[in-house]
Amino acid sequence: MKVETLLLLARSRTPADRSRTRLTVGALGLSGAFLLGALRVARLGRAELPASTYSNYLAEPGLRSGLAAILVLLAAITAGLAVQALRLGTAARERRMAALKLAGASSRQVRRLSITDAAMAGLAGGLVAGPLYLVLSLFLSLLPRMAQVLPPAQPVDLLTWIPVVVTMTAAGAVIAAVLHRDDLLPRAEHPLGKTSRSGVITGVALVLLAVVLAPFLGYVATTALVVGLAFVLYNLNRAWIRIIGQRLARSGSPLNLLTGARLVTEARPATRMSTLLGCCGFLIGALANGVIAVVVSQEEFFDSTFPVTGFALAIFALLLVTTVAMAALIVGVADQLVDQRRQLACLTALGVDAQFLRRMITRQLSIVGAPALAVGMGLGMLITLGRVVGGSIIGDEPEPYYGIYLVAASAVVALGLLLGAAGGVLAGYLLRNQLRDALDPENLRAA
Amino acid sequence: MATAELVLGLLSAGPAHGYDVKRGHDSWFPDGRPLAFGQVYTTLGRLERDGLVEVVEKTSGGGPDRTVYALTDKGRQHLADWLVDPVPPAWGSADEVLRKLVAAVRTGGDAAAFLARQRASHLRRIRELQETPAGQDPTSPMVRDYIVAHLDADLRWLDGALDRIALDSTALDRTAEQENS
C-alpha cells in the first residue's frame, strides 16, 4: 500500500467522521496545551523564586510541583475526551472497515489505516496545542500577579512544542491501536465481558502505590493514581451497570423496562462514560478537599489573595473538568441516537414520543452518571489533594487529616448525585432535537 | 394426460377393482376433479391390452366391478420409468408434475430425486428462453414473460415441496429412532 493510498483511505470524508476528527483534534490540542504549560512550570526548577515577580503558586517549589501535577492531570482528562471522541460512530466505522476488508484489505492494513487516521488527528492536535498554549499564557499574564499561574511564554517553548507534537501524535496512534477491533464482519451486538478481578486488584494496587510514593515521585505518582482509579472504576462499573440494567429490565413500567434494556445492550459506552465521570469526580473531590484544607488552616496566611486565587483557579479547573465530562457524555449519547435511529423510529409506531424518549435518556444518564460522579467526588475528598499530588503545604511534616473531610465527603457525595441527575436533565434538554430526529419516521425508509 | 400411469401407481399397492382405483385416485387428489368410471375402465382395458396390467380374478357372470386387476412386471417397470422422468417444462405442464409427485410419494418412489430433476429441467428451460430473444411482434414478449413467470412459480412450488419432503423424512427418521430405542 502506497503512502498516498494510506492517506487517501485513512481520511474518511463522511460528515460524522469529520465532526469526530474535529473533536479529537480539539481534545488533543487542549491536552497538548496543558502539557506545554506543565513543561513550562517544570522548567522553573526546584529552587525558591521571588514572590514579587511570580505568583506564590509558582514561587514555592511545593506548590509548583502541585500545579504541574494538576496541569498533567488536566492533560490526561482532556485526552480521555479524545478517547471518547475516537469511539464515535463505531458502528458506521466498523461497516467501513468491513467494506475495505471485502475489497481485499488485510487486517494489518485496516489496523494501519485506523492508526494513521488517529495519528493524523493527534498531529493536528499537537500543532493546535502551541497556539492554544500561547493564548492561555497571554490570557493569564493579563491577570493580577497571584493568578499568573503560568510563567510568560518563552522562545524555548518552541523547542518543547516539538516533543508535545510527537507525544500527541503518538497518543492518537496509541488510542487507536488500543481501540481497534479486528472483526471482519460487523457485529450487531457487543456483549460486555466479565468483570476482571485482576483488573480491580491491579487498579487498587496502583492507587495505593501512588499514594505512598506521591511525596517522592510527584505528578508521576498522581498520573499512576488516576490510571489505577480508572482501572478499578471501569471493572466495577461493568458489574453494577449490568445489575441495575437487569433489575430495571424486569420492571413493569415501560419507561424502566426500556431504560434497563438500553443499559444492558449499551453497557460498554455506559461503562466508559461512568469511568470518565468517576475520574472527573475524583479530581473535583480532590480540588474541593484542597479548598477545605486551605480554609481550615487559614491562619497561616497573611495575604488573602493567595487563598482567593486558589479558590478561583480551583473553580476554573472544576468547570473545565465538568465541561469535558459533560461533553463526553452528551457526545456519546448523540452518537448512540444517530446509530440507532432506525430502531428508535420503530418505537414511534408503539406510541413512544420525544417526551418519553427524553425521559428515558435522562433516566439512563442519571442512573449511570450520578453514582459514578458521587463516588468519584467522595473518594477525591477522602484521599485528599495533598496525598494525590504529593505536595505537602506544611513542609516536612505529614499533612494533617481533618475530621471535617468526612462531613465534607458526605456533602460532596450528595452534591455529586445532584449534579449527575442535573447532568442527565441537561443532556436531555440539549439533545431534544436529536431525539426528535431519531424518532422521525423518515428513518424507517430502507437504507 | 397421464391417467394411465396414475392407474398403474394406484395398483402398485396391490390388486384392486376398478371401483377401488377410482376411489384411490379421488383420495390422492381431493381438491381435483373426480375420475369418471368410464375413463377408469377404458384405461384399464388399454393397459391390459398393452400387457401392463393383468386380470387376476374374475367372478363369473358378474359385471365389470367383479374384475380384479394387478400390475404386471412390465407395468411396474413402466411406472418406475415414468416416475424417474422429469416433465418437459411446457405450457400447462404443472398438472403433470403434480401427478407424478403425488404418485411418487404415495407409491414410495424417490420423490426428492424427482423434484431435483424437475427443478433442473425447469431451470434449464428458463435459461433457454432467456438466451433466445423473444420475437419483435407485439405479443411474443408477453407470451414469453407469461411462460417464464409460470415456470418461476412452479419452481417456487417445487422448492416448497422439496422442503416439505425433507421435513417429513427427518420426522420419519426421528419416529423410527424413538421406536428403536
Added chain:
Amino acid sequence: MNALELTDVEFAYRRNTALRGVSLQVKAGEIVAITGASGCGKSTLLHCAAGILSPDSGSVRLDGQDLATLSPESRAELRRTKIGVVLQFGQLVPDLPLIDNVALPLLLAGHQRSEAHVHAREWLTQVGIEDEADAVPSELSGGQTQRAAIARALITGPTVVLADEPTGSLDSRAGKELLDVLIKTAKYRGAALVMVTHDNLVAASANREIRLRDGVIQHEVAL
C-alpha cells in the same frame, strides 16, 4: 485443478450450527448457483469460501492453495487477487468516489493511484457506469452500486467471483440486467462464478445448482 474446492466444511456460530460438512468443487469458468431456504447456510458457505469466515473444520482450497495454511497476510493477498466478492449491498466504502472504490484492490496491493484509475475506468466502462466515476455511493441507484461492486470484484482478474444475492436489492428488470453484466464480465475474465441466490431466474443462468438444507447439500444437479 479446481478453481475452488471445499472439503467437509463445518461452521457454527455461537449457538447455531450453520454448515455440517459441505464439500463442493468448482472448475474454472463454471457458473454455480447455491440455493436453499433462508438460514440453510448458503451465505455462511460463501463467506467460508471467500476466507471471510474460517471454517471450524474441513478445508477451503483456492487454486489448490489451502487457505488454512496461509498467514493472515497472504490470505488477505489471496482474497484480493484470486477472489472477487459481490454482496447484496453495503460493500462500497461510503465516502470514496466510485473510481477509487473500484480501484481499491489495486491500491491496497500497492499500485500507483493514477495507474489504478486507468484500470478502474476500463472496468467502469465494462459494467456501463463510466459516467458515474466521480460520484460517491450514496448518489447512485441500487443497480449502479451493484455494477460498481462487480467492477471492483473483477478488476484484479480473480479465479473465482463469489456473489451473495447479487440481485437481491433490485427489481426484476434491473436484476436481470445486472445478472447479464455479472455473467458477461465473469466470462470475459474466465473466472468461475458462484452465486448464492433464492431467485430462480438467477439460478437458471448457472451450469449447476447446489441446494443446501440445514447446512448439508440436499442435492446437486447439472443444468
